[in-house]
Amino acid sequence: MKRIYAREEFCLGCRLCEIQCLVRHSKSKKIIKAFRQERDQITPGVMVESAGHVTFAMQCRHCDSAPCLEACITGAMHRDPKTGAVLCDADRCVGCWMCVMTCPAGAVRRGKDQKAASKCDLCAGDKTPVCVLNCPNEAIVYEER
Amino acid sequence: MKNDSTKYLVIGNSVAAVAAVEAIRETDAAGSIVMVSREPKHVYSRPLISYWLAGKVDDGRMDWRPRSFYEDLKVKAVLGAEAVKLDTSKHVVELADGGRIGYEKLLIATGGTPIVPKISGRETAGVFTFTEWADAERVGSFIAERKVARAVVVGAGMIGVKAVEALAARGVRVTVVELAPRVLAAALDERAAKLAEAAMVNAGVEVRCGAEVEAVVAREGRAAGVRLKGGAEVPCELVIVAVGVVPSVALARSAGGAVEVDRGILVDDAMRTSAPDVYAAGDVAQGREALSGTKRAIPIWPGAFRQGRIAGLAMAGAKVANYDGALVMNSVSVFGLATISVGTAAVAPAGAEVLVSERAEPPSYRKVVIQDGRVVGAMLVGDIDRAGLFTGLIRSGTDVSAVKDLLLTEQFGVLSLPAEYRKHVVSGAGIEV
Numbered sequence A: 001m002k003r004i005y006a007r008e009e010f011c012l013g014c015r016l017c018e019i020q021c022l023v024r025h026s027k028s029k030k031i032i033k034a035f036r037q038e039r040d041q042i043t044p045g046v047m048v049e050s051a052g053h054v055t056f057a058m059q060c061r062h063c064d065s066a067p068c069l070e071a072c073i074t075g076a077m078h079r080d081p082k083t084g085a086v087l088c089d090a091d092r093c094v095g096c097w098m099c100v101m102t103c104p105a106g107a108v109r110r111g112k113d114q115k116a117a118s119k120c121d122l123c124a125g126d127k128t129p130v131c132v133l134n135c136p137n138e139a140i141v142y143e144e145r
Numbered sequence B: 001m002k003n004d005s006t007k008y009l010v011i012g013n014s015v016a017a018v019a020a021v022e023a024i025r026e027t028d029a030a031g032s033i034v035m036v037s038r039e040p041k042h043v044y045s046r047p048l049i050s051y052w053l054a055g056k057v058d059d060g061r062m063d064w065r066p067r068s069f070y071e072d073l074k075v076k077a078v079l080g081a082e083a084v085k086l087d088t089s090k091h092v093v094e095l096a097d098g099g100r101i102g103y104e105k106l107l108i109a110t111g112g113t114p115i116v117p118k119i120s121g122r123e124t125a126g127v128f129t130f131t132e133w134a135d136a137e138r139v140g141s142f143i144a145e146r147k148v149a150r151a152v153v154v155g156a157g158m159i160g161v162k163a164v165e166a167l168a169a170r171g172v173r174v175t176v177v178e179l180a181p182r183v184l185a186a187a188l189d190e191r192a193a194k195l196a197e198a199a200m201v202n203a204g205v206e207v208r209c210g211a212e213v214e215a216v217v218a219r220e221g222r223a224a225g226v227r228l229k230g231g232a233e234v235p236c237e238l239v240i241v242a243v244g245v246v247p248s249v250a251l252a253r254s255a256g257g258a259v260e261v262d263r264g265i266l267v268d269d270a271m272r273t274s275a276p277d278v279y280a281a282g283d284v285a286q287g288r289e290a291l292s293g294t295k296r297a298i299p300i301w302p303g304a305f306r307q308g309r310i311a312g313l314a315m316a317g318a319k320v321a322n323y324d325g326a327l328v329m330n331s332v333s334v335f336g337l338a339t340i341s342v343g344t345a346a347v348a349p350a351g352a353e354v355l356v357s358e359r360a361e362p363p364s365y366r367k368v369v370i371q372d373g374r375v376v377g378a379m380l381v382g383d384i385d386r387a388g389l390f391t392g393l394i395r396s397g398t399d400v401s402a403v404k405d406l407l408l409t410e411q412f413g414v415l416s417l418p419a420e421y422r423k424h425v426v427s428g429a430g431i432e433v
């Protein structure tokens, strides 16, 4: 399946991907409003990591054989039959954090309200996820490998 | 149930059984499948019973698979029927109602049975165990009908703690009595357990560790309290006994020695038992443990899922990828305080190196245990985000000598992982099988 891959040699560490992810998953969908008012309620699905001078954008790998799917006690974590994306249904999630415990990429986090798990949803079937679309240096790509 | 015969017979209707059936159907679309379950319920999630009792999850959300599950997977479900006898030479399982089902391949996924210690008065009305939805239903009705104000939970392991939370959510004042010197003793060390205990105490729960319940005190045929060793009495109208589970091996034992049983049913890496065409998976099974390589019964959900899936693949004759054993792990939230423990974390093995990072407010405690350059245990309380990075390192046995100093830093992430292992994580292969 198509996945988001980081090209760390191109990443500037600007964190625009995190902000765009936040906006895409906000209520207002407006960058200033989302950043000012909704930042405390939304956990971006992408996180920029850094080690020394190297930075890199990381999000859920939507694993072929996903440990979070096996570990989920509610059935909230599920695979979209059409896109293959691993998604979390926040309504079903009870916040047991079995997924947080088992994700080898550390890409499932607690939502800001600590009620449900939060992760990349590949922008819910959009042709190109916003983090990829808005990266100023093509440091994140969306492709089949 | 009259006599019947099927290609695949699955005893159990929970996570291991369902994972097996789904795996069978990936390979064999048509072979007949019969599932037999003692409980009359549709597939539901056992760990949710405390959330259900607390009123946080409704009946519909208890279903772990859609109502159309049996139909979708062409399964004949025989619910509310107990399998009581196994004849491995004739390939037949007998049910409590006398019905007999012949099989080509059998999976025993009967899970665990709660342990009830020999406390005097344990038969008194108001004393319950807490492992099935029906238990939660009984406890819920009892609280409502008897207007229960006080309860004692015996055992502060995972199930005990979850029961305490549910009772508190129902407005019941709870005392939890634990024999060990600390709560969640199997998963947490002293410092972590202190934090968990504080979270309980803050929520109004009385915690009595290093104490043993000797008797249930009855008045007018109902529980009125428990007596501890030493004589102290704790008044209560409800008692939940949650001191652990043992594998439900009665069916396996009924085969007269053909199915080898230790604590659980002994299985190899393809979940085969010692009897031909008989498989076992989940809490009832005793298979390879990832770190020690020895066979252990580990009653946890992800382990049951994986074993069930492997059993299903093997039963249907599909290729079973290399099984790396079950890893001991648990994630238990205690009144909002998240705790995670993976591998050998509570008690570090001799010669291991232990890294710790702590913060007082909000409480956080993180610990990593390293042996021969590899992470063998991790414990996180409070700040649990990205805990899975450690689980992955433990499972893969990656040498972390070069990045040891980063493990408990703020920046630790995928970027810090050793190159080869990092490539694997990023590829999205996940776990094989």
Ligand SMILES: Cc1cc2nc3c(=O)[nH]c(=O)nc-3n(C[C@H](O)[C@H](O)[C@H](O)COP(=O)(O)OP(=O)(O)OC[C@H]3O[C@@H](n4cnc5c(N)ncnc54)[C@H](O)[C@@H]3O)c2cc1C
Pocket (backbone or CB within 6 Å): A073, A096, A098, B011, B012, B013, B014, B015, B016, B017, B036, B037, B038, B039, B046, B047, B048, B049, B050, B081, B082, B083, B084, B109, B110, B111, B112, B130, B131, B132, B158, B159, B162, B248, B251, B281, B282, B283, B284, B299, B300, B301, B302, B304, B330, B331
């Ligand atoms: C309150 C609670 C909370 C939990 N929380 C967690 C958690 O957060 N994380 C975690 O990893 N684990 C948790 N667990 C443990 C987890 O639920 C088990 O590991 C898991 O359910 C095991 O699945 P299983 O399929 O092996 O067996 P079970 O779920 O025990 O199911 C056994 C099945 O077999 C049937 N059965 C049994 N005997 C017979 C018979 N003789 N004939 C016919 N049918 C039979 C039963 O009806 C049932 O359908 C929790 C358990 C409880 C009770």
